[in-house]
Amino acid sequence: MPCSAVTLSIATICAIIATALLAIAFSTDNWLHYDVWRNQIQAFAAKHSDAESLMHNMNVKYYYYTRTRGLFRICYPKERPPTSAVPTYLSPIETHCSNIDYFPQAEDEKIANEDATSRLHLARSCIALFIISFVTIFCAFWTGLSGCWKRSSGAITATSILLLVTCLLAAGAMGLWHTVEFFEKEKVVGEDYFQQWNTVGFALSDPKVSLINIYQPKVLRDNTKIAYDWSYIVAWAGIGTCLLSAILLSGAAVCLRNEREKEEQLNLQYLMPVYSQKQPPYPPYANYAQPQIYPGPYYHGSQYGPYNY
Numbered sequence: 001m002p003c004s005a006v007t008l009s010i011a012t013i014c015a016i017i018a019t020a021l022l023a024i025a026f027s028t029d030n031w032l033h034y035d036v037w038r039n040q041i042q043a044f045a046a047k048h049s050d051a052e053s054l055m056h057n058m059n060v061k062y063y064y065y066t067r068t069r070g071l072f073r074i075c076y077p078k079e080r081p082p083t084s085a086v087p088t089y090l091s092p093i094e095t096h097c098s099n100i101d102y103f104p105q106a107e108d109e110k111i112a113n114e115d116a117t118s119r120l121h122l123a124r125s126c127i128a129l130f131i132i133s134f135v136t137i138f139c140a141f142w143t144g145l146s147g148c149w150k151r152s153s154g155a156i157t158a159t160s161i162l163l164l165v166t167c168l169l170a171a172g173a174m175g176l177w178h179t180v181e182f183f184e185k186e187k188v189v190g191e192d193y194f195q196q197w198n199t200v201g202f203a204l205s206d207p208k209v210s211l212i213n214i215y216q217p218k219v220l221r222d223n224t225k226i227a228y229d230w231s232y233i234v235a236w237a238g239i240g241t242c243l244l245s246a247i248l249l250s251g252a253a254v255c256l257r258n259e260r261e262k263e264e265q266l267n268l269q270y271l272m273p274v275y276s277q278k279q280p281p282y283p284p285y286a287n288y289a290q291p292q293i294y295p296g297p298y299y300h301g302s303q304y305g306p307y308n309y
Contacts, residue, residue, distance in 0.1 A: 007248055007249075007251050007252035007255055008148060008156070008248075008249075008252045010248055011245050011248035011249040011251075011252055012144070012148075012245075014241050014242075014244050014245035014248060015137075015140070015144070015163060015242070015245040015249075017238075017241050018137075018163075018166075018238050018239075018241035018242035018244075018245055019137050019238075019242075020238075021234050021235070021237050021238030021241060022130075022133070022134070022137075022170060022235065022238035022239070022242070023134075024231070024234055024238075025231045025232070025234040025235035025238060026071060026130050026134075026235075028070055028231040028234075029068050029069065029070030029072070029073045029074070029075045029091070029095075029097065029231070030068045030070060030229035030230050030231040030232075031068075031069055031070050031071065031177075031228070031229055031231045031232045031235075032068065032069045032181075032226060032227070032228065032229060032232070033067075033068050033226070033227050033228075033229040034063070034066060034067050034068070034069070034224060034225075034226055035066050035224065035225040035226075035227070036063075036064060036065060036066045036067075036220075036223065036224050037223040037224070037225075038058065038064065038065070038066075038079070038223075040223045041054070041058060041064070041219055041220065041223050042055075042058070044219050044223075045058075054219070059081070059082065059085070060081065060082070060085040060086075061081070061085075062074065062076075062081045062085075062086045062098065062192075063191075063192055063197075063220070064081075064220065065078070065079055065080060065081055066078045066079070068229055069100075070231060071100075071126070071127060071130075071177075072099065072100055073091065073097040073098065073099055073100060074097060074098050074099075074100060075091060075095045075096065075097040076088070076095070076096050076097070077095060080096045086098050102120070102123060102124055102127070104120070113188065113189075115183060115187040115188060115189050116187075116188075116189040116190055118183065119180055119183040119184065119187070119189045122176050122179050122180045122183070123176075123177075123180050125176050126173045126176040126177045126180065127173075129169050129170070129172050129173035129176065130169075130170065130173045132169055133166045133169035133170045133173065136162050136163075136165050136166045136169065137162075137163070137166050139162055140159050140162035140163050140166065143155050143158045143159045143162060144156070144159035144249070147159055151256060151260075152256075153253045153254075153256040153257040153260065154253075156249055156252055156253040156256060157249075157250065157253040159249050160246045160247075160249035160250040160253060161246075163242055163245050163246035163249065164243070164246040166242055167239055167242040167243045167246060170235070170238070170239045170242065171239050174235060174236065174239065194221065194224075194226065197218070197220045197221040197224070
């Protein structure tokens with residue numbers, strides 16, 4: 001009893017914590033933090049007389065602003081782009097955000113080439129795996145409730161398997177998310193992303209192109225710091241806690257099975273059949289004679305003879 005009760009209690013607490021952590025990570029917008037040093041970019045532009053295009057982009061392009069990015073939104077904790085250029089709204093935590101478009105138009109640059117299309121499909125698959133993982137957690141809740149109520153090792157084992165599947169699905173979603181991040185850093189998937197910030201768009205031999213336009217993307221790349229934020233850490237913590245819960249539930253199922261077998265062995269002793277013995281009920285003693293069966297004769301009927309009143 002102590003083994004299964006303690007293990008089940010700890011596993012249940014871990015499962016609740018894992019669900020909460022995954023839900024928080026899924027719904028918040030702090031997976032990546034882009035810290036853009038706008039003052040240094042403005043100082044660079046001030047040194048060049050032909051920096052009109054750079055100043056224009058700083059005011060209308062969202063990637064010239066410090067921001068955080070989640071699975072569904074891009075939020076601006078400091079300055080934000082004008083709503084005429086980037087539509088924003090106030091999120092529940094009082095931060096101005098814009099939605100990430102997972103279904104762009106056919107002419108959009110985000111699906112202009114094969115790498116950009118692959119990145120978009122990977123991002124959608126990441127969201128889908130997270131949703132499926134929440135479905136398996138919901139199923140694990142009901143099987144776990146049934147197992148605890150009936151003290152069934154089979155139901156507890158099923159709950160452990162479901163939580164392990166949840167852990168694998170969420171880990172797969174994180175793998176897809178990192179693949180999307182790799183595409184954004186190493187592949188040409190759009191001017192919004194890091195790789196294309198270092199692209200030289202014009203030839204130096206073209207007399208119509210100024211140096212500011214050639215080195216403008218590199219200015220942004222050199223003055224932007226990208227770091228993982230707390231939502232990303234919370235997601236991995238939820239996956240680890242989910243795995244721990246699955247292991248503990250598996251151990252609790254083994255404990256329940258062993259306790260059930262011990263109970264059956266104890267109950268079996270009380271169910272053994274008792275056979276009559278053809279022996280005197282008490283053993284003979286040295287100073288007393290062995291009890292004998294009365295030889296007879298036996299009388300049938302009334303003790304008062306033939307007269308019955």
